[in-house]
Amino acid sequence: MxxxxxxxxxxxxxxxxxxxxxxxxxxxxxxxxxxxxxxxxxxxxxxxxxxxxxxxxxxxxxxxxxxxxxxxxxxxxxxxxxxxxxxxxxxxxxxxxxxxxxxxxxxxxxxxxxxxxxxxxxxxxxxxxxxxxxxxxxxxxxxxxxxxxxxxxxxxxxxxxxxxxxxxxxxxxxxxxxxxxxxxxxxxxxxxxxxxxxxxxxxxxxxxxxxxxxxxxYPEKKPKKVIPNKTAYFLYLQNEDGQLLLEKRPPTGIWGGLWCLPQFDTQGALELWLDEHALESGYIKQMETISHTFSHFKLAMIPLCFRTTMSHRVMEDNRFLWYNVNTTLQGGLPAPINKLINKDST
Ligand code: SF4
CATH class of the missing domain: 1.10.340.30 (Hypothetical protein; domain 2)
Structure with a gap:
């Protein structure tokens, strides 16, 4: 046998x-x-x-x-x-x-x-x-x-x-x-x-x-667990040259070590961050929400689009960079962020 x-x-x-x-x-x-x-x-x-x-x-x-x-x-x-x-x-x-x-x-x-x-x-x-x-x-x-x-x-x-x-x-x-x-x-x-x-x-x-x-x-499916829904706000900040502000994620956790749009729990926290960094920005619009499912939660990603003429203010911090969307990025972007960026640029 x-x-x-x-x-x-x-x-x-x-x-x-x-x-x-x-x-x-x-x-x-x-x-x-x-x-x-x-x-x-x-x-x-x-x-x-x-x-x-x-x-x-x-x-x-x-x-x-x-x-x-x-x-x-x-x-x-x-x-x-x-x-x-x-x-x-x-x-x-x-x-x-x-x-x-x-x-x-x-x-x-x-x-x-x-x-x-x-x-x-x-x-x-x-x-x-x-x-x-x-x-x-x-x-x-x-x-x-x-x-x-x-x-x-x-x-x-x-x-x-x-x-x-x-x-x-x-x-x-x-x-x-x-x-x-x-x-x-x-x-x-x-x-x-x-x-x-x-x-x-x-x-x-x-x-x-x-x-x-x-x-x-067969095989029996994993017993279903209801995964929670979460919402996060992403800062889509463009400078005078049309470049986007990216922030490097901490090495551990979701998208660890990758470049990402700065992420906030609330719109208020996002606006406060802009004030604190004196980026003196003009609000443009809320872009289309993107939904992404992780293994343990579902994330509604709401991008808020701003413009700034003060891009030099974050340049000295190497956690940040101004990204030209037509160039390749050392370190890579998570797929949902790439999708979000490309959606806007099409
Ligand atoms: S092993 Fe899979 S494919 Fe083969 S007879 Fe059984 S159920 Fe069908």
Whole structure:
């Protein structure tokens, strides 16, 4: 039974698996690691252009470790979940300083690096180093939950434990890299979230989820939590040359380390800030509100447009800069702020 599962998956992979992804060309542990981090909350098609630009600019763990965080964030801007980029940078420095710039080859050493959990470590070890190691990313969780009709939400420790046991039970001691890639591909292309193509699945003969008549009820969804709505005011301040005032966010928290329009809880706080900095501004208009959903709240972003002829007043503070929207920014802008700026300039 164990061999049969893996063999079926591997046979399927031979004809249907993805073998031309950019990180599969001249593969290395570093490339596998970067791609796995980018793929954590993002689809393959979205990741590819980001990955290509990132590897061109940071071709080795050493280059990444020595780079400024602003340059890394600039290449990550738009991909979201920026903690991943900060952890990647930190982990590259750990590899440079503690592992002679060689990506570690053991589960323990890999799991000791910032931002690498058991599944990512398993993926690096199997895909790059050819070790028989289980993984349990979102795609594999879906396949196993359905195939075994596993009840319960995988965020619960007891359910996760069952899924890890199953992942290890099915793990073959042959073709480890192909098997890992096959399981990821099967989840991404056949056993998809909403419309699994069971007729094309190598596991359909004994899939308990399919036999139940409703495979999509597995894996169980995370219990719904109502997320609160918040409002924030963003200062859209232009100077005499049409440049926009940007403020660098503190290194931690939402959009940490990225450039942003100055943000305030109320319109009054925004106007007070302008007074305090003696920017002597003229109010122009309230621009269109943009809504953005974070993992734990929804933010209504209200941009208020002002003009100033006193732009020199904040120049000495390097937290601020006047930004020409037609130029590239070292450090990058969060996607919703980029959207807001481009909306106005169109
Ligand atoms: S038979 Fe269908 S539900 Fe079962 S693993 Fe395959 S695609 Fe998923």
């Amino acid at each position: 164990v061999i049969a599962f893996a063999e079926r998956v591997l046979q399927w992979f031979e004809h249907n698996g993805r073998k031309n992804l950019p990180w599969q060309q001249q593969p290395s542990a570093y490339k596998t690691w970067v791609s796995e981090i980018m793929l954590q909350q993002t689809q393959v098609a979205t990741v590819i252009p980001y990955y290509t630009r990132f590897i061109d600019r940071f071709p080795s763990v050493q280059v990444l470790a020595d780079a400024e965080i602003d340059a890394i964030l600039e290449h990550w801007a738009g991909l979201g979940y920026y903690t991943r980029a900060r952890n990647l940078h930190k982990a590259a420095q750990q590899v440079r300083d503690n592992h002679d710039s060689q990506v570690p080859e053991t589960l323990d050493d890999l799991c000791g690096l910032s931002g690498i959990g058991r599944s990512t470590a398993g993926a690096i070890l199997s895909l790059a180093y050819g070790q028989s190691q289980a993984i349990l990313d979102g795609n594999v969780k879906r396949v196993l939950s359905r195939y075994h009709a596993v009840e319960g939400w995988s965020g619960k420790a007891a359910v996760s434990k069952v899924l890890w046991l199953l992942a290890e039970q099915h793990l073959p001691d042959f073709y480890p890299a192909e098997y890992t890639q096959a399981m990821m591909d099967l989840g991404a292309t056949v056993c998809t979230r909403t419309k699994p193509a069971c007729d094309h699945c190598p596991l359909m003969a004994d899939c308990r989820g399919l036999a139940s008549g409703d495979p999509c009820r």
